Amino acid sequence: MARIGIIGSEGRMGQAIAAAIADAGEDFAGGVDKGGDVAALAAQSDVLVDFSSPAALEENLDAAAAAGVPVVIGTTGLEERHHFLIDHAAETIPVLQTGNTSLGVTLLAHLVREAASRLGEDWDIEIVETHHRMKVDAPSGTALLLGEAAARGRGVDLAQDSERGRDGITGKRGTGAIGFAALRGGTVAGDHTVAFLGESERLTLSHMAENRSIFARGAVRACQWILGKPPGRYTMPEVLEL
Template sequence: MASIGIYGRLGRMGQAIAAVIPELGATLAGGADAGENPEAIARKADVLVDFSAAVAVDAHLDAALATGTPILIGTTGLTHAQHARIDAAAQQIPVLQTGNTSLGIALLSRLVREAAGRLGADWDVEIVETHHRMKVDAPSGTALMLGEAAAAGMGVAMADVGVLGRAGLVGARAAGTIGFAAVRGGRVVGDHQVIFAGEGERIELGHRADDRAIFARGAVKAAQWLVTQAPGRYGMDAVLGL
């Protein structure tokens, strides 16, 4: 029975994770929020989950490394430097980093990669995401993750082909790019749609989250899986054995 420590315990996801931990056969080791010592909770937990803020991730990685504790990072809006730090940390401890802990999104990512690889450059790829009015980053971490999956299928780097927004007289769509559109409003938990548009036909792959608990359950299941793994950097697809 794994004991789980939560960074961002008082946030939406932190509270949701704490609520589902007992039903999934784990225990809550406690949590830490802004201004609290992250290493203290790391010493109590078998595995850590981080749904705090990007500015706090470095300190949480340091705590996980100091105690040798596996960590799942679900916080979005990370910088390239932070991804590099995760790569380095993963040489010493198990780290699962993801923009979305839904098992459905993990499967969708694999389907997007497969579709992008098989359809080829003649098909335009557009990603549309919708979230509640309080979300602070755009595109969402999940949308970027789906973009990375499409780029991998196409055999290109997302940094080279991603178009994160359009405004004004931008001209015709450039071939081979991956477009993003972000919608914000109401209390939408999270909708993601990946559109493959060809000549005279479209394929649309999507996922709708109606309850934040799906992310919490996915995070707990991923944390339970992570605690048994060797050092390395993992994604949610590994939890599903994909």
Template sequence: MTAIGIYGSRGRMGQAIAAELAGLGARHAGGTDAKDDPAPLAQAADVLVDFSSPAALEAHLAAARASRTPIVIGTTGLSSAHHALIDEAAAEIAVLQTGNTSLGVTLMAQLVREAAARLDSDWDIEIVEMHHRHKVDAPSGTALLLGAAAADGRGTTLAETSVYDRAGVTGARSEGTIGFASLRGGSVIGDHSVVLAGEGERIELVHRADSRAIFARGAVRAALWLAKQAPGRYAMAEVLGL
């Protein structure tokens, strides 16, 4: 039975993943906090799941590479430097990085990509997300994942099309851009809407998370899948065969 280790095991997601493993009767190789040495867990686990913090990612990747242990990275708020480290690690081990491990969000991203590919650039794309008051990064990793899917569908990138800040007299909306709006409040686990607005009509794709268990369930499924893969960088879509 595959042994899964959890980086960030005391956080909300870490606890949810541990509960999911217990419910499945799966092997739990243990967990670590930010202050712990990541190497022993990497050596004990067949595959790692990281929902800790961007500051801890470099050490976690180094430990995974040293022990040749595949790793699922669900930590959000990553920088371009973090992604460069992930690319380096993926040359030696299997790495799955995602802004959201929900199977529903993974399918939603595929639908967003398809819609963006089939509709002209005069259909405006806006992404709205809401999370609990304690979330520290914005836009959410999921919003960025959905935005990247929309950009990919149009044969471009978020770096070229994204708009994150509108305040004051901004002028008319530029065609082809992808806008983001972030809401924070209460205990909302995660709501995401992708709005495709054309002249006289509008399409809205919506995902609402009612429990962190959905992310834990997807993370465990991703970990079990990744444990069997060759070195490389993977995404949740591949777990579903999309």
């Protein structure tokens, strides 16, 4: 049995992961939240899963590295400096970072990349995501993950070839741009649709999350997979051998 520690254990995702750990027959090593002793949790865990906040990431990575335990990061809203910290930690421990731990979304991203690589720039790509009213970041981590998949398929830089927050007289759509739209309301766990819009035809690829248990199960699967791996930075597609 793997001893899995949860950073952000009192949040909705943390509680769902604790239930998924039990369902998977693994051992819940304990949890910490804001102000808690991450180092102590790392010392008693075989692997950590972090669904806390970007502000806590550096401390969490330091604790994991000091204890020599792998960590699965599902926290969203990360910036460039956070990815630098992850790269640094991955020099000494295995780190899996993802914008979405759902196995279905992982496969969706693979399909998006494949479609984008085969359809030309005359096919516009639009990503629409819907989340509950309490979500604080937009586009969602999953939407950005799907956008990165589309950009890799096209061989472009998402930061240079995306359109967000259209309002007012924006001019015509940029050729080859990847568009984002974010909807917020209710209690939606997460719906994502990637639309490929061509001349007189459309292709849509979608995933709908009915509750957080799908992310929790995927996070536990990632924790099981990363155990025993050498130091490095890993992704969810590797868990599915994509």
